[in-house]
Amino acid sequence: MCQRGSDFLGSKHAILGGAMSWVSDRYLVSAISNAGGFGVIACGAMEPSMLDDEIIATQKLTDKPFGVNLITMHPKLDELIQVCLRNQVKHIVLAGGVPSSAAIKQIKDGGAQVVAFAPAAVLAKRLIKMGADALIIEGAEAGGHIGPVSLTVLAQEILPFIRDVPVFVAGGIGRGDAILSYLEMGASGAQLGTIFAASKESRAHDNFKKAFIHAAARDAIASVQIDDSFPVIPVRALANKATKAFMKHQAEVIQKYQRQEMTKEDAQLDIEHFWAGALRRAVKDGDVENGSVMAGQSVGMVKEILPVAEIIQTLVKQAVDALVARRKRVDH
Structure with missing residues:
Protein backbone atom coordinates (compact mmCIF):
# COMPACT_ATOMS: atom_id res chain seq x y z
CA MET A 1 0.00 0.00 0.00
CA CYS A 2 2.89 2.37 0.63
CA GLN A 3 5.05 1.12 -2.27
CA ARG A 4 4.21 4.11 -4.42
CA GLY A 5 5.31 6.47 -1.67
CA SER A 6 8.51 4.52 -0.98
CA ASP A 7 9.38 4.39 -4.68
CA PHE A 8 8.82 8.13 -5.04
CA LEU A 9 10.96 9.02 -2.02
CA GLY A 10 13.57 6.34 -2.60
CA SER A 11 13.29 5.28 1.05
CA LYS A 12 12.47 1.92 2.67
CA HIS A 13 9.40 3.34 4.41
CA ALA A 14 7.02 6.02 3.11
CA ILE A 15 7.43 8.04 6.31
CA LEU A 16 8.58 11.66 5.95
CA GLY A 17 9.93 13.72 8.79
CA GLY A 18 8.01 16.98 8.98
CA ALA A 19 10.27 20.00 8.41
CA MET A 20 10.42 21.90 11.71
CA SER A 21 12.49 25.10 11.98
CA TRP A 22 15.39 24.81 14.46
CA VAL A 23 14.61 21.07 14.85
CA SER A 24 14.90 19.42 11.42
CA ASP A 25 18.65 19.85 11.03
CA ARG A 26 21.45 17.58 9.75
CA TYR A 27 21.31 15.36 12.86
CA LEU A 28 17.58 14.60 12.90
CA VAL A 29 17.26 14.47 9.11
CA SER A 30 20.13 11.98 8.69
CA ALA A 31 18.80 9.88 11.59
CA ILE A 32 15.36 9.60 9.94
CA SER A 33 16.85 8.72 6.54
CA ASN A 34 19.32 6.22 8.03
CA ALA A 35 16.42 4.51 9.84
CA GLY A 36 14.56 3.93 6.57
CA GLY A 37 12.38 7.05 6.61
CA PHE A 38 12.79 10.23 4.59
CA GLY A 39 14.27 13.19 6.44
CA VAL A 40 13.54 16.75 5.34
CA ILE A 41 15.75 19.76 6.18
CA ALA A 42 13.78 22.81 7.34
CA CYS A 43 15.36 25.74 5.52
CA GLY A 44 13.08 28.29 7.19
CA ALA A 45 14.79 31.69 7.17
CA MET A 46 18.27 30.33 6.32
CA GLU A 47 20.46 32.24 3.90
CA PRO A 48 21.64 30.27 0.81
CA SER A 49 25.15 29.79 2.25
CA MET A 50 23.71 28.34 5.48
CA LEU A 51 21.48 25.93 3.56
CA ASP A 52 24.47 24.90 1.43
CA ASP A 53 26.43 24.05 4.61
CA GLU A 54 23.49 22.14 6.09
CA ILE A 55 22.94 20.00 2.98
CA ILE A 56 26.65 19.15 2.68
CA ALA A 57 26.81 18.31 6.41
CA THR A 58 23.73 16.07 6.09
CA GLN A 59 25.23 14.25 3.12
CA LYS A 60 28.24 13.42 5.28
CA LEU A 61 25.95 11.79 7.85
CA THR A 62 23.80 9.75 5.45
CA ASP A 63 24.03 8.26 1.98
CA LYS A 64 20.24 7.81 1.93
CA PRO A 65 17.81 10.20 0.18
CA PHE A 66 16.51 13.25 2.01
CA GLY A 67 14.66 16.40 0.98
CA VAL A 68 14.71 20.13 1.67
CA ASN A 69 11.70 22.22 2.67
CA LEU A 70 11.73 25.76 1.25
CA ILE A 71 9.33 28.56 2.21
CA THR A 72 7.75 30.03 -0.93
CA MET A 73 7.79 33.55 0.56
CA HIS A 74 11.56 33.51 1.17
CA PRO A 75 13.05 36.54 -0.66
CA LYS A 76 15.91 34.38 -1.99
CA LEU A 77 13.83 31.38 -3.06
CA ASP A 78 15.47 31.14 -6.50
CA GLU A 79 18.95 31.06 -4.93
CA LEU A 80 17.86 28.43 -2.40
CA ILE A 81 16.47 26.25 -5.19
CA GLN A 82 19.81 26.51 -7.01
CA VAL A 83 21.64 25.49 -3.81
CA CYS A 84 19.47 22.34 -3.62
CA LEU A 85 19.97 21.51 -7.29
CA ARG A 86 23.72 22.10 -7.14
CA ASN A 87 23.94 19.65 -4.24
CA GLN A 88 21.89 17.00 -6.07
CA VAL A 89 18.89 17.20 -3.73
CA LYS A 90 16.21 15.24 -5.59
CA HIS A 91 13.11 16.26 -3.58
CA ILE A 92 12.21 19.86 -2.79
CA VAL A 93 9.17 20.56 -0.62
CA LEU A 94 7.58 23.97 -1.21
CA ALA A 95 5.67 25.22 1.84
CA GLY A 96 4.16 28.36 3.35
CA GLY A 97 1.95 29.33 0.41
CA VAL A 98 1.06 28.39 -3.15
CA PRO A 99 4.29 28.05 -5.15
CA SER A 100 4.71 29.94 -8.41
CA SER A 101 4.80 28.13 -11.75
CA ALA A 102 8.29 29.60 -12.23
CA ALA A 103 9.58 27.99 -9.01
CA ILE A 104 8.10 24.62 -9.94
CA LYS A 105 9.57 24.82 -13.45
CA GLN A 106 12.99 25.82 -12.09
CA ILE A 107 13.05 22.75 -9.82
CA LYS A 108 11.84 20.31 -12.47
CA ASP A 109 14.19 21.70 -15.11
CA GLY A 110 17.00 21.15 -12.62
CA GLY A 111 16.13 17.47 -12.35
CA ALA A 112 14.44 17.43 -8.92
CA GLN A 113 10.92 16.50 -7.85
CA VAL A 114 8.44 19.02 -6.43
CA VAL A 115 6.37 18.23 -3.35
CA ALA A 116 3.67 20.78 -2.49
CA PHE A 117 1.10 21.27 0.28
CA ALA A 118 -2.56 21.08 -0.75
CA PRO A 119 -4.99 22.37 1.92
CA ALA A 120 -8.04 21.84 -0.33
CA ALA A 121 -9.13 19.57 -3.21
CA VAL A 122 -9.34 22.46 -5.70
CA LEU A 123 -5.78 23.50 -4.93
CA ALA A 124 -4.59 19.88 -5.13
CA LYS A 125 -5.81 19.66 -8.74
CA ARG A 126 -4.31 23.04 -9.57
CA LEU A 127 -0.90 22.09 -8.14
CA ILE A 128 -0.85 18.88 -10.20
CA LYS A 129 -1.59 20.89 -13.35
CA MET A 130 1.25 23.25 -12.38
CA GLY A 131 3.61 20.28 -12.28
CA ALA A 132 3.79 19.13 -8.64
CA ASP A 133 5.12 15.55 -8.50
CA ALA A 134 3.57 14.77 -5.09
CA LEU A 135 1.28 16.39 -2.54
CA ILE A 136 1.12 16.61 1.24
CA ILE A 137 -2.30 17.16 2.79
CA GLU A 138 -1.86 18.50 6.32
CA GLY A 139 -4.70 18.77 8.79
CA ALA A 140 -5.27 21.40 11.46
CA GLU A 141 -4.13 18.86 14.09
CA ALA A 142 -0.53 19.53 13.05
CA GLY A 143 1.96 21.64 14.98
CA GLY A 144 3.24 25.01 13.76
CA HIS A 145 1.39 26.99 11.08
CA ILE A 146 -1.90 25.29 10.29
CA GLY A 147 -4.89 25.46 8.00
CA PRO A 148 -8.52 25.36 9.16
CA VAL A 149 -9.53 21.79 8.18
CA SER A 150 -8.84 18.52 10.01
CA LEU A 151 -6.95 15.69 8.30
CA THR A 152 -9.94 13.35 8.58
CA VAL A 153 -11.98 15.74 6.42
CA LEU A 154 -9.14 16.59 4.00
CA ALA A 155 -8.48 12.89 3.48
CA GLN A 156 -12.12 12.26 2.56
CA GLU A 157 -12.15 15.24 0.20
CA ILE A 158 -8.87 14.47 -1.55
CA LEU A 159 -7.65 10.85 -1.28
CA PRO A 160 -10.48 9.12 -3.22
CA PHE A 161 -10.15 11.57 -6.10
CA ILE A 162 -6.45 12.39 -6.55
CA ARG A 163 -4.65 9.46 -8.19
CA ASP A 164 -2.27 11.29 -10.56
CA VAL A 165 0.51 11.76 -7.99
CA PRO A 166 1.46 10.29 -4.59
CA VAL A 167 -0.36 11.98 -1.70
CA PHE A 168 1.14 11.98 1.80
CA VAL A 169 -1.01 12.69 4.88
CA ALA A 170 0.11 14.82 7.83
CA GLY A 171 -1.28 16.32 11.02
CA GLY A 172 -1.94 14.60 14.34
CA ILE A 173 -0.44 11.25 13.34
CA GLY A 174 1.35 9.37 16.11
CA ARG A 175 0.63 5.68 15.44
CA GLY A 176 1.19 3.19 12.64
CA ASP A 177 -2.39 1.91 12.63
CA ALA A 178 -3.56 5.45 11.87
CA ILE A 179 -1.13 5.57 8.93
CA LEU A 180 -2.61 2.27 7.72
CA SER A 181 -6.14 3.68 7.71
CA TYR A 182 -5.03 6.53 5.43
CA LEU A 183 -3.11 4.14 3.16
CA GLU A 184 -6.33 2.17 2.76
CA MET A 185 -8.07 5.39 1.69
CA GLY A 186 -5.46 5.96 -1.03
CA ALA A 187 -2.58 7.78 0.66
CA SER A 188 0.95 6.82 -0.41
CA GLY A 189 2.56 7.53 2.96
CA ALA A 190 2.60 9.89 5.92
CA GLN A 191 4.53 12.84 7.30
CA LEU A 192 5.14 13.06 11.06
CA GLY A 193 6.79 15.87 12.99
CA THR A 194 5.90 16.00 16.68
CA ILE A 195 6.98 12.42 17.44
CA PHE A 196 10.43 13.06 15.88
CA ALA A 197 10.91 16.46 17.57
CA ALA A 198 11.07 14.63 20.91
CA SER A 199 13.40 11.85 19.70
CA LYS A 200 16.89 11.16 21.07
CA GLU A 201 18.56 12.46 17.92
CA SER A 202 16.62 15.73 17.98
CA ARG A 203 18.92 18.56 19.12
CA ALA A 204 16.01 20.41 20.71
CA HIS A 205 16.57 21.48 24.34
CA ASP A 206 15.71 18.91 27.03
CA ASN A 207 13.06 21.31 28.42
CA PHE A 208 11.39 21.32 24.98
CA LYS A 209 11.28 17.52 24.84
CA LYS A 210 10.08 17.20 28.45
CA ALA A 211 7.23 19.63 27.69
CA PHE A 212 6.08 17.19 24.99
CA ILE A 213 6.16 14.22 27.37
CA HIS A 214 4.10 16.04 30.00
CA ALA A 215 1.53 17.44 27.53
CA ALA A 216 -1.90 16.10 26.63
CA ALA A 295 3.52 20.76 18.69
CA GLY A 296 0.73 18.84 17.01
CA GLN A 297 -2.19 17.28 18.88
CA SER A 298 -0.40 13.93 18.63
CA VAL A 299 1.87 15.29 21.41
CA GLY A 300 -0.34 13.41 23.88
CA MET A 301 1.04 10.15 22.43
CA VAL A 302 4.66 11.11 23.11
CA LYS A 303 5.42 9.28 26.37
CA GLU A 304 9.22 8.95 26.28
CA ILE A 305 12.29 10.12 24.38
CA LEU A 306 13.17 7.31 21.98
CA PRO A 307 15.73 6.81 19.19
CA VAL A 308 14.41 7.61 15.70
CA ALA A 309 15.00 4.04 14.51
CA GLU A 310 12.83 2.67 17.33
CA ILE A 311 10.08 5.18 16.55
CA ILE A 312 9.99 4.15 12.89
CA GLN A 313 10.14 0.41 13.73
CA THR A 314 7.23 0.85 16.15
CA LEU A 315 5.15 2.73 13.56
CA VAL A 316 5.73 -0.01 10.97
CA LYS A 317 4.95 -2.78 13.47
CA GLN A 318 1.73 -1.05 14.56
CA ALA A 319 0.64 -0.79 10.93
CA VAL A 320 1.47 -4.42 10.15
CA ASP A 321 -0.18 -5.71 13.34
CA ALA A 322 -3.33 -3.71 12.55
CA LEU A 323 -3.40 -5.09 9.02
CA VAL A 324 -3.03 -8.69 10.27
CA ALA A 325 -5.79 -8.14 12.86
CA ARG A 326 -8.15 -6.76 10.23
CA ARG A 327 -7.53 -9.68 7.88
CA LYS A 328 -8.23 -12.12 10.72
CA ARG A 329 -11.54 -10.38 11.39
CA VAL A 330 -12.46 -10.62 7.69
CA ASP A 331 -11.48 -14.30 7.53
CA HIS A 332 -13.69 -15.09 10.51
Whole structure:
Protein backbone atom coordinates (compact mmCIF):
# COMPACT_ATOMS: atom_id res chain seq x y z
CA MET A 1 0.00 0.00 0.00
CA CYS A 2 2.89 2.37 0.63
CA GLN A 3 5.05 1.12 -2.27
CA ARG A 4 4.21 4.11 -4.42
CA GLY A 5 5.31 6.47 -1.67
CA SER A 6 8.51 4.52 -0.98
CA ASP A 7 9.38 4.39 -4.68
CA PHE A 8 8.82 8.13 -5.04
CA LEU A 9 10.96 9.02 -2.02
CA GLY A 10 13.57 6.34 -2.60
CA SER A 11 13.29 5.28 1.05
CA LYS A 12 12.47 1.92 2.67
CA HIS A 13 9.40 3.34 4.41
CA ALA A 14 7.02 6.02 3.11
CA ILE A 15 7.43 8.04 6.31
CA LEU A 16 8.58 11.66 5.95
CA GLY A 17 9.93 13.72 8.79
CA GLY A 18 8.01 16.98 8.98
CA ALA A 19 10.27 20.00 8.41
CA MET A 20 10.42 21.90 11.71
CA SER A 21 12.49 25.10 11.98
CA TRP A 22 15.39 24.81 14.46
CA VAL A 23 14.61 21.07 14.85
CA SER A 24 14.90 19.42 11.42
CA ASP A 25 18.65 19.85 11.03
CA ARG A 26 21.45 17.58 9.75
CA TYR A 27 21.31 15.36 12.86
CA LEU A 28 17.58 14.60 12.90
CA VAL A 29 17.26 14.47 9.11
CA SER A 30 20.13 11.98 8.69
CA ALA A 31 18.80 9.88 11.59
CA ILE A 32 15.36 9.60 9.94
CA SER A 33 16.85 8.72 6.54
CA ASN A 34 19.32 6.22 8.03
CA ALA A 35 16.42 4.51 9.84
CA GLY A 36 14.56 3.93 6.57
CA GLY A 37 12.38 7.05 6.61
CA PHE A 38 12.79 10.23 4.59
CA GLY A 39 14.27 13.19 6.44
CA VAL A 40 13.54 16.75 5.34
CA ILE A 41 15.75 19.76 6.18
CA ALA A 42 13.78 22.81 7.34
CA CYS A 43 15.36 25.74 5.52
CA GLY A 44 13.08 28.29 7.19
CA ALA A 45 14.79 31.69 7.17
CA MET A 46 18.27 30.33 6.32
CA GLU A 47 20.46 32.24 3.90
CA PRO A 48 21.64 30.27 0.81
CA SER A 49 25.15 29.79 2.25
CA MET A 50 23.71 28.34 5.48
CA LEU A 51 21.48 25.93 3.56
CA ASP A 52 24.47 24.90 1.43
CA ASP A 53 26.43 24.05 4.61
CA GLU A 54 23.49 22.14 6.09
CA ILE A 55 22.94 20.00 2.98
CA ILE A 56 26.65 19.15 2.68
CA ALA A 57 26.81 18.31 6.41
CA THR A 58 23.73 16.07 6.09
CA GLN A 59 25.23 14.25 3.12
CA LYS A 60 28.24 13.42 5.28
CA LEU A 61 25.95 11.79 7.85
CA THR A 62 23.80 9.75 5.45
CA ASP A 63 24.03 8.26 1.98
CA LYS A 64 20.24 7.81 1.93
CA PRO A 65 17.81 10.20 0.18
CA PHE A 66 16.51 13.25 2.01
CA GLY A 67 14.66 16.40 0.98
CA VAL A 68 14.71 20.13 1.67
CA ASN A 69 11.70 22.22 2.67
CA LEU A 70 11.73 25.76 1.25
CA ILE A 71 9.33 28.56 2.21
CA THR A 72 7.75 30.03 -0.93
CA MET A 73 7.79 33.55 0.56
CA HIS A 74 11.56 33.51 1.17
CA PRO A 75 13.05 36.54 -0.66
CA LYS A 76 15.91 34.38 -1.99
CA LEU A 77 13.83 31.38 -3.06
CA ASP A 78 15.47 31.14 -6.50
CA GLU A 79 18.95 31.06 -4.93
CA LEU A 80 17.86 28.43 -2.40
CA ILE A 81 16.47 26.25 -5.19
CA GLN A 82 19.81 26.51 -7.01
CA VAL A 83 21.64 25.49 -3.81
CA CYS A 84 19.47 22.34 -3.62
CA LEU A 85 19.97 21.51 -7.29
CA ARG A 86 23.72 22.10 -7.14
CA ASN A 87 23.94 19.65 -4.24
CA GLN A 88 21.89 17.00 -6.07
CA VAL A 89 18.89 17.20 -3.73
CA LYS A 90 16.21 15.24 -5.59
CA HIS A 91 13.11 16.26 -3.58
CA ILE A 92 12.21 19.86 -2.79
CA VAL A 93 9.17 20.56 -0.62
CA LEU A 94 7.58 23.97 -1.21
CA ALA A 95 5.67 25.22 1.84
CA GLY A 96 4.16 28.36 3.35
CA GLY A 97 1.95 29.33 0.41
CA VAL A 98 1.06 28.39 -3.15
CA PRO A 99 4.29 28.05 -5.15
CA SER A 100 4.71 29.94 -8.41
CA SER A 101 4.80 28.13 -11.75
CA ALA A 102 8.29 29.60 -12.23
CA ALA A 103 9.58 27.99 -9.01
CA ILE A 104 8.10 24.62 -9.94
CA LYS A 105 9.57 24.82 -13.45
CA GLN A 106 12.99 25.82 -12.09
CA ILE A 107 13.05 22.75 -9.82
CA LYS A 108 11.84 20.31 -12.47
CA ASP A 109 14.19 21.70 -15.11
CA GLY A 110 17.00 21.15 -12.62
CA GLY A 111 16.13 17.47 -12.35
CA ALA A 112 14.44 17.43 -8.92
CA GLN A 113 10.92 16.50 -7.85
CA VAL A 114 8.44 19.02 -6.43
CA VAL A 115 6.37 18.23 -3.35
CA ALA A 116 3.67 20.78 -2.49
CA PHE A 117 1.10 21.27 0.28
CA ALA A 118 -2.56 21.08 -0.75
CA PRO A 119 -4.99 22.37 1.92
CA ALA A 120 -8.04 21.84 -0.33
CA ALA A 121 -9.13 19.57 -3.21
CA VAL A 122 -9.34 22.46 -5.70
CA LEU A 123 -5.78 23.50 -4.93
CA ALA A 124 -4.59 19.88 -5.13
CA LYS A 125 -5.81 19.66 -8.74
CA ARG A 126 -4.31 23.04 -9.57
CA LEU A 127 -0.90 22.09 -8.14
CA ILE A 128 -0.85 18.88 -10.20
CA LYS A 129 -1.59 20.89 -13.35
CA MET A 130 1.25 23.25 -12.38
CA GLY A 131 3.61 20.28 -12.28
CA ALA A 132 3.79 19.13 -8.64
CA ASP A 133 5.12 15.55 -8.50
CA ALA A 134 3.57 14.77 -5.09
CA LEU A 135 1.28 16.39 -2.54
CA ILE A 136 1.12 16.61 1.24
CA ILE A 137 -2.30 17.16 2.79
CA GLU A 138 -1.86 18.50 6.32
CA GLY A 139 -4.70 18.77 8.79
CA ALA A 140 -5.27 21.40 11.46
CA GLU A 141 -4.13 18.86 14.09
CA ALA A 142 -0.53 19.53 13.05
CA GLY A 143 1.96 21.64 14.98
CA GLY A 144 3.24 25.01 13.76
CA HIS A 145 1.39 26.99 11.08
CA ILE A 146 -1.90 25.29 10.29
CA GLY A 147 -4.89 25.46 8.00
CA PRO A 148 -8.52 25.36 9.16
CA VAL A 149 -9.53 21.79 8.18
CA SER A 150 -8.84 18.52 10.01
CA LEU A 151 -6.95 15.69 8.30
CA THR A 152 -9.94 13.35 8.58
CA VAL A 153 -11.98 15.74 6.42
CA LEU A 154 -9.14 16.59 4.00
CA ALA A 155 -8.48 12.89 3.48
CA GLN A 156 -12.12 12.26 2.56
CA GLU A 157 -12.15 15.24 0.20
CA ILE A 158 -8.87 14.47 -1.55
CA LEU A 159 -7.65 10.85 -1.28
CA PRO A 160 -10.48 9.12 -3.22
CA PHE A 161 -10.15 11.57 -6.10
CA ILE A 162 -6.45 12.39 -6.55
CA ARG A 163 -4.65 9.46 -8.19
CA ASP A 164 -2.27 11.29 -10.56
CA VAL A 165 0.51 11.76 -7.99
CA PRO A 166 1.46 10.29 -4.59
CA VAL A 167 -0.36 11.98 -1.70
CA PHE A 168 1.14 11.98 1.80
CA VAL A 169 -1.01 12.69 4.88
CA ALA A 170 0.11 14.82 7.83
CA GLY A 171 -1.28 16.32 11.02
CA GLY A 172 -1.94 14.60 14.34
CA ILE A 173 -0.44 11.25 13.34
CA GLY A 174 1.35 9.37 16.11
CA ARG A 175 0.63 5.68 15.44
CA GLY A 176 1.19 3.19 12.64
CA ASP A 177 -2.39 1.91 12.63
CA ALA A 178 -3.56 5.45 11.87
CA ILE A 179 -1.13 5.57 8.93
CA LEU A 180 -2.61 2.27 7.72
CA SER A 181 -6.14 3.68 7.71
CA TYR A 182 -5.03 6.53 5.43
CA LEU A 183 -3.11 4.14 3.16
CA GLU A 184 -6.33 2.17 2.76
CA MET A 185 -8.07 5.39 1.69
CA GLY A 186 -5.46 5.96 -1.03
CA ALA A 187 -2.58 7.78 0.66
CA SER A 188 0.95 6.82 -0.41
CA GLY A 189 2.56 7.53 2.96
CA ALA A 190 2.60 9.89 5.92
CA GLN A 191 4.53 12.84 7.30
CA LEU A 192 5.14 13.06 11.06
CA GLY A 193 6.79 15.87 12.99
CA THR A 194 5.90 16.00 16.68
CA ILE A 195 6.98 12.42 17.44
CA PHE A 196 10.43 13.06 15.88
CA ALA A 197 10.91 16.46 17.57
CA ALA A 198 11.07 14.63 20.91
CA SER A 199 13.40 11.85 19.70
CA LYS A 200 16.89 11.16 21.07
CA GLU A 201 18.56 12.46 17.92
CA SER A 202 16.62 15.73 17.98
CA ARG A 203 18.92 18.56 19.12
CA ALA A 204 16.01 20.41 20.71
CA HIS A 205 16.57 21.48 24.34
CA ASP A 206 15.71 18.91 27.03
CA ASN A 207 13.06 21.31 28.42
CA PHE A 208 11.39 21.32 24.98
CA LYS A 209 11.28 17.52 24.84
CA LYS A 210 10.08 17.20 28.45
CA ALA A 211 7.23 19.63 27.69
CA PHE A 212 6.08 17.19 24.99
CA ILE A 213 6.16 14.22 27.37
CA HIS A 214 4.10 16.04 30.00
CA ALA A 215 1.53 17.44 27.53
CA ALA A 216 -1.90 16.10 26.63
CA ALA A 217 -3.49 16.47 23.19
CA ARG A 218 -5.72 19.30 24.44
CA ASP A 219 -2.65 21.32 25.50
CA ALA A 220 -1.61 21.84 21.86
CA ILE A 221 -3.82 24.80 21.00
CA ALA A 222 -4.08 27.08 17.97
CA SER A 223 -3.23 30.76 18.50
CA VAL A 224 -6.37 32.90 18.68
CA GLN A 225 -7.14 35.98 16.59
CA ILE A 226 -9.17 38.56 18.54
CA ASP A 227 -10.08 41.00 15.74
CA ASP A 228 -10.94 40.15 12.11
CA SER A 229 -9.36 43.44 11.03
CA PHE A 230 -5.97 42.14 12.19
CA PRO A 231 -5.62 38.60 10.83
CA VAL A 232 -3.32 36.15 12.59
CA ILE A 233 -2.02 33.03 10.84
CA PRO A 234 -2.89 30.32 13.37
CA VAL A 235 0.00 28.39 14.93
CA ARG A 236 -0.51 25.26 17.03
CA ALA A 237 1.72 25.12 20.11
CA LEU A 238 1.56 24.09 23.76
CA ALA A 239 -0.33 26.57 25.93
CA ASN A 240 2.02 28.60 28.14
CA LYS A 241 2.67 32.14 29.44
CA ALA A 242 3.46 33.33 25.92
CA THR A 243 0.06 32.17 24.65
CA LYS A 244 -1.71 34.39 27.20
CA ALA A 245 0.73 37.26 26.60
CA PHE A 246 -0.03 37.14 22.86
CA MET A 247 -3.75 37.65 23.51
CA LYS A 248 -2.98 40.60 25.77
CA HIS A 249 -0.51 42.03 23.24
CA GLN A 250 -3.08 41.90 20.42
CA ALA A 251 -5.63 43.75 22.57
CA GLU A 252 -3.13 46.47 23.56
CA VAL A 253 -1.96 47.05 19.99
CA ILE A 254 -5.52 47.20 18.63
CA GLN A 255 -6.42 49.75 21.31
CA LYS A 256 -3.43 51.88 20.26
CA TYR A 257 -4.66 51.75 16.67
CA GLN A 258 -8.18 52.70 17.75
CA ARG A 259 -6.75 55.65 19.66
CA GLN A 260 -4.89 56.59 16.45
CA GLU A 261 -1.52 56.13 18.14
CA MET A 262 -0.47 53.64 15.42
CA THR A 263 -1.23 53.12 11.74
CA LYS A 264 -3.04 49.94 10.73
CA GLU A 265 0.09 48.68 8.96
CA ASP A 266 2.30 49.27 12.01
CA ALA A 267 -0.25 47.60 14.26
CA GLN A 268 -0.42 44.54 12.01
CA LEU A 269 3.38 44.28 11.92
CA ASP A 270 3.59 44.66 15.68
CA ILE A 271 1.19 41.75 16.16
CA GLU A 272 3.04 39.58 13.63
CA HIS A 273 6.43 40.32 15.20
CA PHE A 274 5.32 39.17 18.66
CA TRP A 275 6.44 35.62 17.93
CA ALA A 276 9.74 36.59 16.27
CA GLY A 277 12.42 34.36 17.76
CA ALA A 278 9.87 32.61 20.00
CA LEU A 279 10.40 29.16 18.47
CA ARG A 280 14.17 29.47 18.80
CA ARG A 281 13.76 30.51 22.45
CA ALA A 282 11.88 27.28 23.15
CA VAL A 283 13.86 24.86 20.96
CA LYS A 284 17.41 26.13 21.53
CA ASP A 285 17.29 28.05 24.83
CA GLY A 286 14.75 25.80 26.55
CA ASP A 287 12.45 28.68 27.55
CA VAL A 288 9.21 26.74 27.29
CA GLU A 289 7.16 29.39 29.11
CA ASN A 290 8.00 32.47 27.04
CA GLY A 291 8.91 30.67 23.82
CA SER A 292 6.68 28.96 21.26
CA VAL A 293 6.55 25.20 21.91
CA MET A 294 5.12 24.20 18.54
CA ALA A 295 3.52 20.76 18.69
CA GLY A 296 0.73 18.84 17.01
CA GLN A 297 -2.19 17.28 18.88
CA SER A 298 -0.40 13.93 18.63
CA VAL A 299 1.87 15.29 21.41
CA GLY A 300 -0.34 13.41 23.88
CA MET A 301 1.04 10.15 22.43
CA VAL A 302 4.66 11.11 23.11
CA LYS A 303 5.42 9.28 26.37
CA GLU A 304 9.22 8.95 26.28
CA ILE A 305 12.29 10.12 24.38
CA LEU A 306 13.17 7.31 21.98
CA PRO A 307 15.73 6.81 19.19
CA VAL A 308 14.41 7.61 15.70
CA ALA A 309 15.00 4.04 14.51
CA GLU A 310 12.83 2.67 17.33
CA ILE A 311 10.08 5.18 16.55
CA ILE A 312 9.99 4.15 12.89
CA GLN A 313 10.14 0.41 13.73
CA THR A 314 7.23 0.85 16.15
CA LEU A 315 5.15 2.73 13.56
CA VAL A 316 5.73 -0.01 10.97
CA LYS A 317 4.95 -2.78 13.47
CA GLN A 318 1.73 -1.05 14.56
CA ALA A 319 0.64 -0.79 10.93
CA VAL A 320 1.47 -4.42 10.15
CA ASP A 321 -0.18 -5.71 13.34
CA ALA A 322 -3.33 -3.71 12.55
CA LEU A 323 -3.40 -5.09 9.02
CA VAL A 324 -3.03 -8.69 10.27
CA ALA A 325 -5.79 -8.14 12.86
CA ARG A 326 -8.15 -6.76 10.23
CA ARG A 327 -7.53 -9.68 7.88
CA LYS A 328 -8.23 -12.12 10.72
CA ARG A 329 -11.54 -10.38 11.39
CA VAL A 330 -12.46 -10.62 7.69
CA ASP A 331 -11.48 -14.30 7.53
CA HIS A 332 -13.69 -15.09 10.51
